Amino acid sequence: MTTAEERLTRIRIVLCQTSHPGNIGAAARALKTMGLAQLVLVAPQKYPHPDATARASGAVDVLEAARVCATLDEALAGCVLAIGLSARHRELVGQVWSAREAAVEAIRHVSAGDVALVFGTEMFGLTNDEASRCQALAYIPSNPDYGSLNLAAAVQVLAYEIRMAAALVGGYAALTYRPAAQDEIAGLHRHAARTMRDLGFFNPERPRRLLPRLRRLFSRTRLEHEEVNILRGILASVDRALKRARSGKD
């Protein structure tokens, strides 16, 4: 049984003839943020290069582990599935998936071996020859008037979808707070009704919908214990002010 993390290590991101070394570094960073580790460069135009290192940021390890190949065939050796990224339809490849579908298929296939996602150049994308070496094409749903994602941005979106498909949701620990008890909340509402009556804001003879509306507001927020104390503190300070006002008048 493979874990989600292990599945991610079997995804190979293949960049063909990349022009700008900065994009190679940014792609390495995109891989690492999503837990991917295999970067393969087919005949990069300028590499190694300081721009690549700079843009890799904390992912220099992934960049330095990148394999450089002379041909796409070499890069794809040992893969059980190759998916080419393409903004446009190609006659020569039958299967076409959205990025999300492609990610699910990629993760389904890693139980059998490595899966490649193949990206073409910044300017022209994959050549027909490169696309024809892929079993399927994937596209990123985009603005029909301008669908030109930066290469590293496209890698980021695919790497993200692959992580989502691997059902690896990292991130936040559950919130730790002490919810208010129901009777504390009821006490708060009684206190508020009393103070608003003393203020002349609320008339118990003609209640309209004020109290239910306030109850609904504070129900949605799911009050914490300490918040009830703060709100009652505010009400108590209003009560004292009203008392001062009354004694001043007498």
Place this chain on the structure above:
Amino acid sequence: MTTAEERLTRIRIVLCQTSHPGNIGAAARALKTMGLAQLVLVAPQKYPHPDATARASGAVDVLEAARVCATLDEALAGCVLAIGLSARHRELVGQVWSAREAAVEAIRHVSAGDVALVFGTEMFGLTNDEASRCQALAYIPSNPDYGSLNLAAAVQVLAYEIRMAAALVGGYAALTYRPAAQDEIAGLHRHAARTMRDLGFFNPERPRRLLPRLRRLFSRTRLEHEEVNILRGILASVDRALKRARSGKD
């Protein structure tokens, strides 16, 4: 009935104090590829700048239409929901969504008005003060050992999820209430701070954490327009009582 494309135009991408102008340009490109158009820059460190223009590529129109604001409050004026992007948990914001959940909520809310996605600096993300102005936080599921996405890459992932959510939104229930605008909520908080000061409950010289705590409480509840009016009505009646108290004493 709004179309999916129209919904996208109501999403506002807000970048706070961005350090590198290249990231601003790359973000503009990310917006345009997904059909988003509203870019708002809060106190960018270097802008305009040739690096921004270069990285915008074919999205110079979105870059040139970007609004520059001095403060986050100004950037959020008129929004019905503000979602802050954050890699880490914040005590002062209750609601936490994954990027995918956040996109669905954002698209659900655009029927009522603009929705903002707020991004902090490259180095430190959002400040606590910025985060406390958002009703919810969103995180991009990522490698627990290295979750540091490039700023423009994070914008690309969110913009992509928003486009995906807009395309799917037919099935989502529209909002059945009128959410309060950000500036209404900001006005409520200012009014409350003033009244609590007059009550002697709040000392601006020693603010402790009272205001952020109250902001958090009311962020979680996602206030409705009419509820803001009710709460301000209560505050106004307290103000009148204090005035009476003062004149009574004189």
